Amino acid sequence: MGLHLPDRREFLGLAGLGGLVVASALPGCAQLGSPASAGEDFFFVQLSDLHWGYANPKVNPEPQQSLTRAIAAVNALPVQPDFVVFTGDLTQTTDDPKLRRARLREVQEMAAGLKAPKTWFFAGEHDAALDRGEAYLEVFGGALNYSFDHQGVHFVVLDNVSQPAPVLGGAQLDWLKEDLAGRPPEAPIVVLTHRPLFALAPQWDWATRDGDAAIALLSAHRNVTVFYGHIHHEHHQMTGHIGHHSALSVMFPLSPLGTAAQKTQLPWDAAQPFKGLGWRSVDWRAGAARPREHLLA
Template sequence: MSAPRDESGTGQPGGMNRRQLLRHGAWFGAAVVLTVAGGEVISHVGGSAGATAAADPNELRFVQLSDSHIGFHGPANLDVTGSFSRAIDQVNALDFRPDFVMHTGDLTHLSTPAQFDQVHQMLGGLRTGKVFVVPGEHDSVDDHGQKYRATFGAGSRGDGWYSFDIKGVHVIALVNTLALEKLGHLGVDQLDFIQRDVAGLSSDTPIVVFSHIPLFAMYPTWGWGTDDATQALSYLRRFSSVTCLNGHVHQLFSKTEGNVTFHSATTTAYPLPHPGQGPAPVPLTLPAGQLGDALGIRDVTYQPGQHVLAVRDRKLA
């Protein structure tokens, strides 16, 4: 993958300023389907041509949830537990049973034992083959993620990273949130893990990477980027299809660099401002009746033999 150009004025490779991000305004708050075939991305607004074809029993279908912030109290959402419960109900009401569900972090708001217990019980209500998680910075506010790993860290390595294979797809789950003084950092141990993890894979293996903070410099001023992601992604250059799915920014955004497509997910809790709209990413309080339009879930389909990966974002029902 060629190095992304710095068009942001931030000094960060691949960074974007507010003007450039607003060029992509159609991505924000929209239901979007993106089909990745042979490294080429074709995007469609949900409901238009390009949606996933009839279900194939051999295809992989999974769901991404993100940023539930269980324990948050504020006017931006007076009932985050209720909205997360509705998101779970929406997953369970899909016309397919997901092979797995991935929650991409900020499961809790203050990483208390009670909050971890509550979200663990709620995730147990998902009708799916398996539930996976990665941590957000709100899941490690006071202990470098020890309470998070005590609840969700079984089978993981290091500070909670891991990988698995399912229906021809290799999935990598990364942690870039635990050093609160340096958010958006993977570190040497995790970079070594990525390099070793993919070394034996065929270059036509589809790769899906989950993290909380984006693996590209979306808006470094707000900590919306990972400082050593370029090194991590260099190990994935030889693969024809790489998809990186993240949370953290509480809004939809998509970007393609070479063979890698990045998709930032929305939240089940509350929206954040678009980059540059205000001095800091603080929870937005929307007019009455509009919150549901800013929240949602995501489902993803991979069809073996067709080299297709489709991503669909759905507003919270």
């Protein structure tokens, strides 16, 4: 009997992807079936908080393997994602501008090894806070905030990392208002950002000071889902009808909110060397975003 390989529709219907720890349409993810949300099924992959250049053997003694493992895991999928998005903190902070650029280029070169036909990048505070994104833009080009469309879904990338404070700023909020103008209220929108837009834990820098203004603009649309990074563990939050979903880190896990008195990098566990590290796939079917978390192995 010949080997049966799933076609695209069959693959998007699978629930048993390797390393799966969470599945299903989470609360706050788009569930509309209107013509405005129709389109071909597709899926994309989110990689976050690579922290390339990180060096603390007590937390991750094999830092160079984490990103290569994540890339290999995505490349091993039986069907490749439509695109891969890197949601910030591509590199570890350094005061050396030459080293910062070198690390960004190394990430760019490694990401070129992905089989997916398209990759999208944006900065985290480790990449952009010290120079307002100058090095990042020099290496990756483009803009720190931008939007694009894919299969009838509007994707919005917001920059809440390149200013000295964790803010979007008036100019970017004006840009967001203009970007959303004229889009039908039921049109599906996915927001990609690094820090959470809502005040998850301001004392740990897990917030955006003017994020409420962005949420207010987005709330006029009924079909909005936000994916972000920064907090290095899985978390799900609703602001009205908008769901916000954080991603695992590729490099090191942080203590989940409520489990430690202060933000803490979790120590390496030799028995479970990749515990708490991973990536996300997001299936988009019939107007619904279905995120799934995958552990590195």
